[in-house]
Amino acid sequence: MNEHVIALQNVVQRFPGAEQAALAGISLEIRQGELVAIVGPSGSGKTTLLRLVNRLADPSAGKVWVEGEETATRDPVSLRRRIGYVFQGIGLFPHMSVAENISITPRLLGWNATAIEERVDELLSLVRLPLAYRSRMPDELSGGERQRVGVARALAAKPKIVLMDEPFGALDPVTRDALTRDYRALHEELGLTSMLITHDVLEALLLADRIVVLNRGSIVETGSPAELMRAPKHEFTRTLMQMPEQQAKRLASLLEMH
C-alpha cells in the first residue's frame, strides 16, 4: 500500500438507523500527483467517502491509509492539519478577516508571525486575490472570492493532499471555469494529490486525471476521462458520460439552425 498516497480497502460505512449502507465495500487507490474526480448522483456516498480520508468520519468496517499509514492509528487532529480541505459550504469563519481565515491552520501548527504573514501574501497571489483583501471580512467578498479564500485556506499549511467537496458548485459559470483552470494549475505547480467531488461530469472530464463513478455506495468503475468516454463498461457510466456529449450536440444543432 505504501506507493499510494491514499488507499481505501473494503470500506463500509453504515449510519445508525439507515437501512442501506452509505458505503458498501469501497476499495480505491490514489497515486502521488493524481487529481481524481468522484462523480455520481446525490446520495451516492461521495461526501461520506471524502470525509473518511481526513477522519472527519471513521468507517464502520475496512481500512484507510494516508501516506502509507493507517489513519485509524493516527491522531485525527494532526492528520487534518496535514490535509487541505475545501468544501461546498465554504465555511469561512465570519468573525475573522481574510488573512485570519487563511492562516488558521499555520496558526494551529504554531508557525511564527513573520512566516504566517509571508504565507498569507503568497497564497493571496497564488489564488489571484489582491493583497489589499487581507483585512476584508468574508461578508465583504463575492462568492468567487470567498471560494478562492477557501482554496487558499486549504493550501495554507503546505499540504500534499487536498480534498475538495463540490468546491465550485455554487458559482456562476464564468467564475467557475476560471477557478477550475486555476486549481488545475496549482495542482501541477505544487505537486498535490487531489480528490475532487463534483456532480458536474463535464468538470470532471476536463479537470481530472482519473474519474471514479459512484452509485449507491459502490464504485461502478474507474478510469481516465478518455477511457470512460470511449469504452464505458457499465450502462450507468455510459448514461452519465453521454450527458456532456448530448449537450454538445444540442448546442451544435442550435448553432446550425441560426
Added chain:
Amino acid sequence: MIISDPRFAQALARLPEYLGNHILLSLCALTLGIAISLPLGILASRNAALRWPLLAVASLVQTIPGLALLALFYPLLLGLSNLTAMAFNAPFSAFGFLPSLLALTLYSMLPVLRNTITGLNGIEPAILEAAQGAGMTPVQSLRMVELPLAAPVIMAGIRTAAVWVIGTATLSTPVGQTSLGNYIFTGLQTQNWVFVLFGCVAAAALAMTVDQLLALIESGVKTQRHRRIFSGIAGIALVVAAALIPGNAQRAAGNYVIGAKTFTEQFILAALIEQKLGKANLPASRLDGLGSTIAFDALANNEIDVYVDYSGTLWANQMQRNDVRPREEVLRELRDWLAGKNILLLGPLGFENSYALAMKRSRADALKIKTIADLAIHAPQLSIAADYEFLARPEWAAVRDAYGLRFRAQRQMQSTFMYEAVATGEADVISAFSSDGRIKQYDLVVLDDPKRSLPPYDAILLIAPKRAKDAAFLAALKPLIGAIDVEQMREASLLADRRDNKQTVEDAARWLSERLQKR
C-alpha cells in the same frame, strides 16, 4: 417638589450604604451565575440528554417567586451551618449575604444558560465542519470559533440576567441583607411613599446603567471593536468601585447589630435601642425588615445582638405551645426555655402587642358586636383581611376553633393596606395589633376575647448568646425594661405612620425616649 421633601434628604443619606450593598450583592450573584451557567451551557449544547433537564430545572427556579426563593435559602443554609458546626466546628453565617447571593445566583442562571445553548447550537454546521477540517481540537474550535460567534447571543442573556438580578435583589431585605429594598420595605410599612419611590427609581436606574454598559460590551463583541468592550468593562469596574469606596457595604466589626421585623413599631424600637446604645458610646447599626422567624434564628446564631419580640409569638412559633397561659407564667416559662438556648430575656418593655380582631367602630356598633363570640354569629356574612402571617399561625387556629369562626371570605395583604381595607369597608374584620397606632387613627374597636383564646404578647427584649454577659451593653438597655406603655407606643407608631406631618422612625423613637416611664 419631591426633592424639597425632607424625606428625600433622608433617603439620599442612606443611598451609599444601600446602593453599595445592592451593587455588591447583585454583581457577586451575577458573576457566580455566569461562572456556573456558562460552562453548564457549553456542556448542554453538546449533550442533548443534559440539555432539557438543565433547562427544565432552571425554568422551574424561575417560576418560584423571588421572595420565596430567598426565604427558602435561609433555613436551608442554617441547617447546613449547624451541620458544619457539628462536623468541623466551622459554622458560617446563614444570614443576609449568603442566602441572598445563592438565591440570586440561581435566579440569574436561566437566561445565561438558555442563551449559551441557543448561541452555540445556532452556529452554521458548515462553519463547525470547517473548524474541524482545518485541524482544530474541540477546545480550539470552542475558543476560536464557537464562543466568539455565539458571544452576542450569550451577552444578550447576561444582560437579561443582570436586569433580573438587580431587580430581585431588592427582595433580599427580609433575610437580613441590606439593599435598595430597604427603602421599599420600610417605606411600604410606614407609608413613606417617597422612600418606596426612591428605592424603585434607584434600582431601576442601576439596572439600566448596568444594562447599557453590558450593551456596549455586546456591541463591541459583535463588531470586534475592542474600544467598546474596554469602555463597557471600565464602566462596570467603576460601578463596582463606587460600591466599594464608601466602605458601607460591610458593617464595621465589633458594632452592635439591632434587628427589627417588618413593621413600624419594630423600626421605632430598633431606633430607640440604637439611640440608647449611642448615648452609652456603644456604636450600633440596624437591620430593619427581617422576617419573623429569621430574626429569632439570627439572634440565636449571634448574627444580630438584640431585638424586640413578643412572648406569644415565641410561645407558639418557637416553643410550639398552643395552650393559653397567664401572662406571668408565659414569661417565666419562656425565660427558662430561652436560657436553654443561651438567649437572655432581658425583660418586658411594658406593653403588649397582641393579635386582636378589630372592626370599624360604626360597623361593630351597628351589628352589636363587642366580643369575638358576638362576631362568630355574624362571621359567615363578613370578610376578614389579615397580614401575611396571621392566617398561618397557631393563634388563628386557636381563636377560630375556640369560637367556631367561619368567614365569608378571607384575604391576606400587607398590614398597611389591611387597615385601609377595614377603614374603607373593603373588609369587615382585620387581624390588628393591639399597640398599633392606626387603631386610634381609624377609630377601630378591638374585640374582647372572653375565652382568652389569644395568648399574651408582651414585648420583650432579647439578647444574643454572645452578648448575654456584656455588662455595658445590658446596662444601656436596662432603662427600657418596663418603661413603655401601650398608649405611648400607639402614639409613637402613629407619628411615623400617619399621612400628614409624618415623622421619621428616628424622630418617633426620640419622642418615645422622652416619655419613658420611670420604674
